[in-house]
Amino acid sequence: MNNIGGNDSCPCGSGxxxxxxxxxxxxxxxxxxxxxxxxxxLHSGLIAFAFNEYEYELGKIT
Known part of the structure; x- marks a missing residue:
């Protein structure tokens, strides 16, 4: 692969x-x-997901 200089045109085609x-x-x-x-x-969302998706299984544990 060729080295691209900072002042060269970007290879993505943006111009x-x-x-x-x-x-x-x-x-x-x-x-x-x-x-x-x-x-x-993120933590709150993960806890909510776990309760929503695995409510039955979690209920058997408690």
């Missing part, structure tokens, strides 16, 4: 320079507050 298109990092940094709230939302 943008590579450094302004796929050459940039797609990583988004988030603070601990947002991270924790997203983690809590």
């Amino acid at each position: 943008k320079k590579y450094k302004k298109c796929h050459g940039t990092s797609n990583v988004v940094e988030i603070g601990p507050g947002r991270y924790n709230s997203q983690l809590e939302r």
Whole structure:
């Protein structure tokens, strides 16, 4: 594969320079507050899913 320079056209066909298109990092940094709230939302959703999908099985355990 050829090395693509930052000022070369992006191979995706967008017409943008590579450094302004796929050459940039797609990583988004988030603070601990947002991270924790997203983690809590995921946890709550997982618990709700488990109860909705496996209510009968969970009822037999208790």
